[in-house]
Amino acid sequence: MDQATLQIVRAVEAGATTMKGIVDATGLSRLKVERALNALEKQKLLIRDGQGFRVAGRQAPPPPSRQCGSCNACCDILEVAAVDKPVNQLCRHWQTGTGCTIYDRRPQMCRSFVCAWLQGHLDDDWFPEKAGLIVHFSQDAVNVTVDDHCPDRWREEPYFSKLSEWSLNGIKRIGNRGYATLVVSGPDKFLLLGRTIVPDPTLFGTAFLPLTSDTFRFWKAKSPEHLQRLHARVAEIERIRQEFGSCAIPENEDDDPQPPYRPALLRLSNHASA
Numbered sequence: 471m472d473q474a475t476l477q478i479v480r481a482v483e484a485g486a487t488t489m490k491g492i493v494d495a496t497g498l499s500r501l502k503v504e505r506a507l508n509a510l511e512k513q514k515l516l517i518r519d520g521q522g523f524r525v526a527g528r529q530a531p532p533p534p535s536r537q538c539g540s541c542n543a544c545c546d547i548l549e550v551a552a553v554d555k556p557v558n559q560l561c562r563h564w565q566t567g568t569g570c571t572i573y574d575r576r577p578q579m580c581r582s583f584v585c586a587w588l589q590g591h592l593d594d595d596w597f598p599e600k601a602g603l604i605v606h607f608s609q610d611a612v613n614v615t616v617d618d619h620c621p622d623r624w625r626e627e628p629y630f631s632k633l634s635e636w637s638l639n640g641i642k643r644i645g646n647r648g649y650a651t652l653v654v655s656g657p658d659k660f661l662l663l664g665r666t667i668v669p670d671p672t673l674f675g676t677a678f679l680p681l682t683s684d685t686f687r688f689w690k691a692k693s694p695e696h697l698q699r700l701h702a703r704v705a706e707i708e709r710i711r712q713e714f715g716s717c718a719i720p721e722n723e724d725d726d727p728q729p730p731y732r733p734a735l736l737r738l739s740n741h742a743s744a
């Protein structure tokens with residue numbers, strides 16, 4: 471098995487079930503992924519079914535015991551590019567009383583989509599039709615999409631506490647496939663760091679440091695190099711904390727620290743430099 475094919479098998483094993491998921495997870499071209507998937511299917515190493523791709527020999531996830539019932543939130547709230555459906559606009563293929571009018575030829579995303587409530591990860595407060603929130607998992611994130619009729623619902627209870635808890639779990643798993651908790655509400659995007667809300671997270675990432683057990687100081691990166699510098703300073707703060715028992719934390723969210731970080735941090739903390 472060549473390197474690319476191996477990468478694809480690993481991506482599917484890690485939970486990528488759609489073509490887009492595999493392309494995103496591997497960084498390979500769509501053509502390359504398609505060719506490798508066809509070869510894997512021919513060799514019966516991979517199976518494609520209604521729930522997407524899975525590695526042969528692996529059981530498909532058990533069918534959800536819950537039913538969508540009256541809910542059509544994902545046909546309303548989520549973006550489905552394959553049918554030109556923007557976020558928070560009922561799909562033109564949805565008809566009251568009939569449901570999806572193109573059910574047999576609906577896009578792969580619609581076939582494979584299962585929200586976290588339907589999977590049984592959340593209690594009935596989270597039934598999407600009632601909650602106005604759709605929670606779904608991707609390879610490295612818990613994604614929360616909010617109905618534009620209740621844009622702040624995710625900040626309310628019991629939702630916010632649960633999302634904060636998931637966010638902390640995702641942060642603790644960093645280094646062991648951590649995940650981010652992201653909220654999209656209309657045009658606004660948020661990253662959750664425990665109970666700390668990061669508005670408009672940048673594509674380059676966010677460096678953060680715990681202040682309490684569930685709150686964080688954060689700095690949003692403007693470039694990969696900026697993120698590296700922020701991470702290096704966070705590491706220095708941790709070292710100083712270990713060495714002196716405390717370290718002052720720079721408050722400016724937008725600063726761009728330059729090495730060497732230690733002297734400035736020691737000055738800020740009123741610690742004598744070694």
Ligand code: SF4
Pocket residue numbers: 537538541542543544545583584585586587588598599604
């Ligand atoms: S949001 Fe969940 S429960 Fe509602 S229709 Fe979609 S998959 Fe079913």
Ligand code: SF4
Pocket residue numbers: 544545546550553555561562563564569570571572573576577580
């Ligand atoms: S194509 Fe069908 S399943 Fe997909 S969003 Fe539209 S109505 Fe829903």
